[in-house]
Amino acid sequence: MVQTGSGAADPIATNLSEDDVTTALRAFLLSILPAGTEVRLGQQNRVVAPLGLFVLMTIVVRQQIATNGSKYGIGTRTVSRQEHVTIQVSVFGPGAGDMIERIVTLFRDPYACQFFQQERPQGDVAPLYADDPRQTGFINGERQYENNWNADLHLQANYQYTIAQQFADAATIDLINVDAAYSESNS
Numbered sequence: 342m343v344q345t346g347s348g349a350a351d352p353i354a355t356n357l358s359e360d361d362v363t364t365a366l367r368a369f370l371l372s373i374l375p376a377g378t379e380v381r382l383g384q385q386n387r388v389v390a391p392l393g394l395f396v397l398m399t400i401v402v403r404q405q406i407a408t409n410g411s412k413y414g415i416g417t418r419t420v421s422r423q424e425h426v427t428i429q430v431s432v433f434g435p436g437a438g439d440m441i442e443r444i445v446t447l448f449r450d451p452y453a454c455q456f457f458q459q460e461r462p463q464g465d466v467a468p469l470y471a472d473d474p475r476q477t478g479f480i481n482g483e484r485q486y487e488n489n490w491n492a493d494l495h496l497q498a499n500y501q502y503t504i505a506q507q508f509a510d511a512a513t514i515d516l517i518n519v520d521a522a523y524s525e526s527n528s
Contacts, residue, residue, distance in 0.1 A: 356501040357465045362426055363398055365466045366494065369456050370396055370430070373447050374440060383431065394434040401493065402427035418506035424498045425469065431491040433479065441474040441490035448494055457496075469495040 363382060370380045375394065383399035403426055410421040432441045447453060453468040460466075472493040479489035 352505065354503045356463065357498060359400065361461075362466055362496065362498050363400070363428070365457060365460050366398060366428060366430075366496065368460050369448075369453060370398075370444065372456060373443060378440075383429075394432070394436055394440065396440075397431045397433070399429045399431070400426060401429045406497070413506065413508075414503075416505060416508070417503050420502045420504065422500045422502070424500060426496045426498050427493050428496065429491055429493050431477075431489060433487055433489050435488065437488040437490045438474070438476070441492055444494075445471045445474055445492050465499045465501075467497050469497055471495065 367380045371378070374380070374396065377393075379395040381395070381397055383397040403424055405422060406425045407423040412419045412421070430441070430444060432444070448468055448471040457467050458464070472495075474490050474492045476490050479487045
């Protein structure tokens with residue numbers, strides 16, 4: 342279980358984080374891209390773009406796809422949430438068009454299912470499908486156009502949150518003779 346929170350003890354434990362999802366996708370991308378290709382998270386401030394071919398990943402949608410489920414343990418309840426996570430993968434630099442085609446093709450292949458199964462044997466992250474690649478204009482800091490292709494990759498992430506749950510482990514039962522206790526003559 343991954344403990345969440347910011348320094349203080351978090352009473353809710355989870356099996357999966359957003360970082361786990363992007364780390365699994367990054368590992369997949371690194372397995373199919375040329376050696377030395379940098380794969381980073383998007384939307385980071387004060388980070389210089391690498392030279393040559395590089396990839397940025399940005400989570401753009403997180404959508405619940407099923408009703409929560411619950412499983413009970415000793416003193417706990419585990420709430421399950423199935424989520425459809427869309428990550429935009431942007432490829433920059435020479436050969437970006439060829440690399441986005443490689444990414445989309447192999448993400449749509451059983452290779453991706455096998456890779457994620459090995460990377461996350463718990464089965465909590467799995468590929469669903471990929472949208473078609475699209476070229477978008479990108480103007481760098483020197484006001485020059487650069488080659489940029491992107492596609493949305495869709496994954497399923499299965500989150501589990503374990504919370505404390507009170508249970509009754511004993512009960513006292515008293516029998517009451519209803520006729521004697523509530524007869525009309527007593528009222």
